[in-house]
Amino acid sequence: MIQRGNIVNNTARKSRILGALVLSTALVGGLAACTTTPTGGDSAGGTFTLWDPYPDRDASSTWAQAIDACATDLGITIERNAGNTGDTVKDLTTAASNLPDIAMVDNPKVSTLADAGLLTTTDENGFDVSDISANILSAGEIDGKVYGVPVGANTLGLYYNPAVLDAAGVDIASVTDYASLTAALEKVVASGKKGITFSAVGTEEGSFQFLPWFWGAGADLTALDSSESEAALTLWTDWVQKGYAPNSVLSNTQGTSWDEFKTGDFAFAENGSWFKSDADANGFLSIQVPGIDGGVAPAPTGGEFITIPVQKDASRYATSAKIVKCLSEGDTGATALGYVAPTQAGADAQLAADPTLEFWIGAVGDAKPRTADNLGVSYGIISEQLYTAVQAALSGSASPAEALATAQATAVENLK
Amino acid sequence: MSATPVTREKVTPSLAARGIAGGAASADAVPSGRRVRARQRRRAQLTAWAFIAPVVIYLVVFYAYPLYRNLDLSFRDYTLRSFIDGTADFVWFDNYAKVLSNSTFAPALLNTAVFTGVSIIFQFSIGLALAVFFFRNFPLATTLRALFLVPWLLPLLVSASIWAWMLNSESGIVNALIQALGGPQINWLTSPEWALVSVLIANIWIGIPFNLVILYSGLQGIPSDVYEAASLDGASGWQTFWRITVPLLRPVSAITILLGLVYTLKVFDIIWIMTRGGPVNASTTLSIWSYRLGFGGQSPDLSPAAAVGNLLIILAFIFGLIYIRAQRRLATP
16 A cells, blocks of 8 residues: 555656646745845944936946945945936835835925825924025925925026027127017028027926926916917927927927037027036037016926935934935035035035036026926926927917917816 | 647646556556545646646736736726825726726827728738748848848837937938928928828838748748649739738738737837827827826826726737637638
C-alpha cells in the first residue's frame, strides 16, 4: 500500500511541486511589486523625501547641490526624487498613502492639491511666509490660508529683435499699447520680415501665453465673454489672419515658438524669462507686454511651489519647514533653477550678482499668479475653456465673440 | 490557414495532467483502490489547477482587475479627494449620461469612425497591393520590402514628431513643395478642415507595414499549383487576383482588418503629438477625449474619462464579435 502509494505519489508530487513552484513564483512576484520601499532613517536627523519635477537636473546640478547643502546644514538626509516628470497632481494623488515630506508643485496646481486635502497650511507646519513677495505667494493662498511657498518665479515678456525693427524703421519706444504694437507689426511685415510669434497651443501653455493680453485688456477670468476679453482675442486673431503672426502659433509650444524667433526673421516673440541667457547671446532685447491703452499688462507667474504634504507623523513638519526655509530664503534655490527669488533680499542678491536681471526682476514684481483672485481650483476649468476659445478663434472655427461665449457657457456649466 | 488544425485540437492543461496521473495509476492496476483513485483524481485536478494558475492569476491581475476598476471608476463620482479618503459616490449611469450629452461626444465619435474607417481602407488596400507586388520576387524585392518596414520600427513619438514638422504651416517641407508648385499655404495641423486629414495620412503611413507583412505571409500560404492551373486556363492577372488571391486570402484579411480596427480605434500618441486633438475638436477621437478628460485639464475628471474608455472597449468588443461570427460562417460553408 505504502509502496504503491509512493509510486503514484511520486509522479503526482512532482507535478504538484512544479505547480506550487510556478504558483508561488507568480504570487511572490505580485507581492514584491506591491511592497513599497521603506523610508527609514539611518542618518542622525532622519531621512526626508523631496519630490521635484526636474529630471534634467542630475546629482551634479546646482539645484541638487543646493538641496545637499541644506541637508548638511540641518544634519539630515534628503532623498531627492526627480522622477515625477510631468503631472505632479497625478503623481501625488496616486501616492496619497505614502506622500513625500516635501513636494515641488507647479504653482497653478497648488490649489487643486490643497483642495484635495493633500497639503498642510503654514498654520499646521509652522512656516513663516512674511518675507515672501505677496504677489507670487498668492498662488498658494486659498481663503486666507497658505499652502506652500514659491521657490522662485518666472514670467513672460515681449522679446524683440533690434536688427529686424531697425530695418523696418520701427522705434521700440513707440510700442506702448496694442494699437502701436499692431502698427509696428504691420511695418515689419511690409519690410519683408515676420511679425510676432507666440504659443497658442491647445494646452495650459496657450492660456499662460494669452493671459498678459487678456489681463492687459482689463478682462477677468470669471467673465470670459466680456468685451475686454473679446478685444484681446480679436487682437490675436487679427494678427494671425493678417499674417502678422504665423499660423504655426496654433501648434507652437513656447520652445518651438522660441526656435522660430531664433531664425532671426521675427520682430517680436512673447516668451519667458527662462530664455534670457539665450536672448542675451543673440542680441535680443525685451519689453513688458503693454496694456490695451498703454501701461504694463500683468503677466502670469510661472514656477514651482515648495509644499509640505500631509504626514501621519506631524512631528516631521518642523524639520520639513526648515528645509523649505533653506530652499526659499536667499537666492540659492531660485538661482539654481533660473527663477527670480521669491524674497526681496534674494532678488537684491541676484541683482547684485547680475545687473542684467533688472528687467525680469521688475517684470516678476508686476506679475500675477493664474490662480489669484481666489480662483483656486476653478482656474483649471476656466483655463481649459480659455485656450479652447483661443484655438477656435485663431483657426477660424469660430469668431472671437462666438468662441468666448461658448467658453464662458461651458466654464459655468463645468464649475457647477 | 495553416494555423487552424492546431487551434482545433484543444489541449487543455487539465486533460493533459489527468492523462499523466491516470497513466501512472493504471500501470499498477490493483482493484482495491476506489478511495485511492478518488484521492488521486482530486490530486490530479489540483495539479491541473496549479498548472493553469499562472495564467489565471495573470489574467485576473492584469486584465480582470483593471477592467473592473475602470468599470467601477465610471460608475462613481471620483474626485481628487476620493484618492485621499477612499470614498466616491456611486452614481450609476450619470457619467455615461454626462458623456453622451456632452457637445464633444458627437464630433469625437464621428472622428473616431472616419479615422478608423479611412485608415483601414487605405492601409489594407495599399498593404495588399504592395504584398502582391513583392510576391513576384524580383531582384532587390527583399531589400525593398525591408525598407517598407521602417515606419513600423520607428518609435511612434519619432514618426509623429517628424510628420508634425513636415506638415508645419510655415516651415514644413510639404507646404514648401506645394508652394513651389504654385499652390496655396495649407494649414495642415491648425485648420479645422485639414487637421484630421493630416493625422490620417500619418497613421496610414505607419499602418501599411503591418498590413504588408501579414498579407505577404498570407500569400505564401496559397498553394502555387492553384495559380499554375489558372495560368494554364488562361486567366488574366486581374482575374487571378480577384478569383484566387482575394478569396483564398480571406481568413488572413479578416484577422488583419480586425487587428487594424482594434489598433486604430485606440490610436492616441500620433494624434496627441501632431494636433493634440485640435484645433478645438477637429481631430479629437474618443481616446483623445478620454485622455483630455482624465489628464488634460488641471482638474482631472477621472470618472467621465473612464466612461469614455469603456465605450471604446465596447466598440472594440463589438468588432471582435463580428469577427468571430464571420469566422464561424467561413468555417461552416
